[in-house]
Amino acid sequence: MAALAPDAGVKPRRRLLGKHPIGLLFAGPYLIYWLLLFAYPLGFAVYMSFRDYFFTAPGAQVDRPFVGLENYIRLIGDDDVHRAALNVVIFIVINVPLTVALGLILATALNTAIPGRTFFRVGFYLPYVSASVAVVAVWLYLFNGSGLVSNLLGSLSPDPPFLINSAWAMPIIALFATWKQLGFYVLVYLAALQNIPGELYEAASVDGAGTIRKFWSVTVPGVRPATTLVVILATIVGANFFTEPYLLTGGGGPNGASISPVLLMYRQGIEQGNPGYAAAIGVTLAIIVMGLSLLNRFLLDEE
Amino acid sequence: MGSSTIEGQPGTAAEPAGDQPREVERSGRTRRLVSLAVLLVGAILFLFPFYYMVVGALQQSPDPTLAGAFPNPANLTLDNFAAINGRVNLLRTLLNSGIFTGGVLLATMVIGLLAGYALAQLEFRGKGLIFNVLLLGLIVPFMLLMIPLYVMIVRWYGLADTYLGMILPFAVSPTAVFIFRQFFRQIPKDLFDSARIDGASEFNVLTRIAVPLAKPAILTAVLVTFIGPWNEFLWPFLVTKDAAKMPLAVALANFITTIASSVANPFGAIFAGATVLALPVVVLFVIFQKRFTSSDLGAGIKG
Known part of the structure; x- marks a missing residue:
């Protein structure tokens, strides 16, 4: 009964901080981390994008002049920005249809009672969990001028070879990323397929629907949340390429044909010392990516 | 495959009455075979680069032709x-x-x-x-x-x-x-x-x-x-x-x-x-x- 007495005494504190004030202490480290390494840099990115920001020795107090929208105006006319944006579009155009089609086919196949399902599941997922640097190294030697793919294709292989051919560099990166992530989406589609109630298929059969009709009327609508995820993540992945153009196509080459937004930010912000401009690219991209995600979610949910 | 032979046995009896279940059964088996084939092709595409990585890591001298994808006992080494x-x-x-x-x-x-x-x-x-x-x-x-x-x-x-x-x-x-x-x-x-x-x-x-x-x-x-x-x-x-x-x-x-x-x-x-x-x-x-x-x-x- 002694427990009741102190309890009664803390009522005002309880009203102020809630039933378990210690929760603040437990969640506190995360909140502090979030403020210091998320919220602050987020605000700093926006601040920097309106300044002519440059690097100085640590501790030096210098004025970084406010330049208004100058960084933003500059990126509108920057050919590298245009190319990076186009490359995101190329990636989406190659990645989304391939991922949806192959993801659905492999998930459907995996959803039947066949031997060795665990082996297939693990095998498909392996590229997704492996380090980009390691698997990019393999693709580098599969697709370079004297690589296995060029050898197999013989005279059919493009000239100049894939990775230094401006028409092929970006599509190869898109194929690489599609290959690397497909296993993840296969499992997303598999989970979505298993969530479709069997009664829907039975009802469709009773109504006389054939296999193809059932696929379009039951399966496709049933896996729509997974497809939404593919579309949203494709935008983000396309903007975030770094390892792939840096290693696979020798730094976004040839002649910037496979440059990505993040690689461009690295070049401008860190190599060439224009972090203000790089931050402006980052802010613009983040707004576009988040806007598209919201729009995708909205449109796909509306249907 | 064990289960399919068990189900496959009694199909030969009473033709008109057994028609529908037999057709379902046959399509079930074909479906499983197609699924298995699809999954095998998928597994090869997903896993080949890993296999190629290990084989390449163990080869004395590089062989970018198709023969190089098969380990040559005379060419194996840990020198790499x-x-x-x-x-x-x-x-x-x-x-x-x-x-x-x-x-x-x-x-x-x-x-x-x-x-x-x-x-x-x-x-x-x-x-x-x-x-x-x-x-x-x-x-x-x-x-x-x-x-x-x-x-x-x-x-x-x-x-x-x-x-x-x-x-x-x-x-x-x-x-x-x-x-x-x-x-x-x-x-x-x-x-x-x-x-x-x-x-x-x-x-x-x-x-x-x-x-x-x-x-x-x-x-x-x-x-x-x-x-x-x-x-x-x-x-x-x-x-x-x-x-x-x-x-x-x-x-x-x-x-x-x-x-x-x-x-x-x-x-x-x-x-x-x-x-x-x-x-x-x-x-x-x-x-x-x-x-x-x-x-x-x-x-x-x-x-």
């Missing part, structure tokens, strides 16, 4: 591992990868578990705010934070070439907080309340009940978090210029872009390095594949 180790200190860089990954795991587990537990089980002021903060952390892309984090961590705080500088931006993943929150939400509040009634302090409730209960969630969060820093290239690449501090992914990328041509068989040396980089994750993933898939998936969809 020695060659890459001569240029990139494998043990040192593996240790660096380990410290980077370990630091991230430790911070994520401690801070993430505390926050996840508090958000799921405790009532306190500001809880809703912290939860919304968490959601924001999940949707803002990292590219927006890259430049400001680089300025803060490398330029202001002089944390270039330090483990702390590598670890900080990854120290807590919102995904891990989510995993812990989801886990603790499934546990009835009464369990914790009864301990409180028995006089346990909030700290004891945490350490004696919540943490031991959370073991499966901790394993899940460790597995999901581990891949991130182990495979990460961009951030540690920005932070480390000193070869003695580079994680293996960064050191291998450096080897690929600059010094690979200085060894006799760059192809073999790169593949040997890639094998060492990919192996720990592959082994971990194969051992724990059941947990990996379902949990990673859950985090992916809910996020």
Whole structure:
């Protein structure tokens, strides 16, 4: 009964901080981390994008002049920005249809009672969990001028070879990323397929629907949340390429044909010392990516 | 295939009556065969680069023709591992990868578990705010934070070439907080309340009940978090210029872009390095594949 007495005494504190004030202490480290390494840099990115920001020795107090929208105006006319944006579009155009089609086919196949399902599941997922640097190294030697793919294709292989051919560099990166992530989406589609109630298929059969009709009327609508995820993540992945153009196509080459937004930010912000401009690219991209995600979610949910 | 022969036997009897079930049965078998064929083709496409990586790592002299994809006993060697180790200190860089990954795991587990537990089980002021903060952390892309984090961590705080500088931006993943929150939400509040009634302090409730209960969630969060820093290239690449501090992914990328041509068989040396980089994750993933898939998936969809 002694427990009741102190309890009664803390009522005002309880009203102020809630039933378990210690929760603040437990969640506190995360909140502090979030403020210091998320919220602050987020605000700093926006601040920097309106300044002519440059690097100085640590501790030096210098004025970084406010330049208004100058960084933003500059990126509108920057050919590298245009190319990076186009490359995101190329990636989406190659990645989304391939991922949806192959993801659905492999998930459907995996959803039947066949031997060795665990082996297939693990095998498909392996590229997704492996380090980009390691698997990019393999693709580098599969697709370079004297690589296995060029050898197999013989005279059919493009000239100049894939990775230094401006028409092929970006599509190869898109194929690489599609290959690397497909296993993840296969499992997303598999989970979505298993969530479709069997009664829907039975009802469709009773109504006389054939296999193809059932696929379009039951399966496709049933896996729509997974497809939404593919579309949203494709935008983000396309903007975030770094390892792939840096290693696979020798730094976004040839002649910037496979440059990505993040690689461009690295070049401008860190190599060439224009972090203000790089931050402006980052802010613009983040707004576009988040806007598209919201729009995708909205449109796909509306249907 | 065992089950299909059992079902296939009685089909020969009464033709008109058995028509429909037999057709379903036959289409079931064809479907399984087609599925198996599709999955086998998929497995080859997913796994071939890994196979090629290991075979290439063990070859004395590179053979980029199709014959090179089959190990030639006369051409096998471990020299490539020695060659890459001569240029990139494998043990040192593996240790660096380990410290980077370990630091991230430790911070994520401690801070993430505390926050996840508090958000799921405790009532306190500001809880809703912290939860919304968490959601924001999940949707803002990292590219927006890259430049400001680089300025803060490398330029202001002089944390270039330090483990702390590598670890900080990854120290807590919102995904891990989510995993812990989801886990603790499934546990009835009464369990914790009864301990409180028995006089346990909030700290004891945490350490004696919540943490031991959370073991499966901790394993899940460790597995999901581990891949991130182990495979990460961009951030540690920005932070480390000193070869003695580079994680293996960064050191291998450096080897690929600059010094690979200085060894006799760059192809073999790169593949040997890639094998060492990919192996720990592959082994971990194969051992724990059941947990990996379902949990990673859950985090992916809910996020």
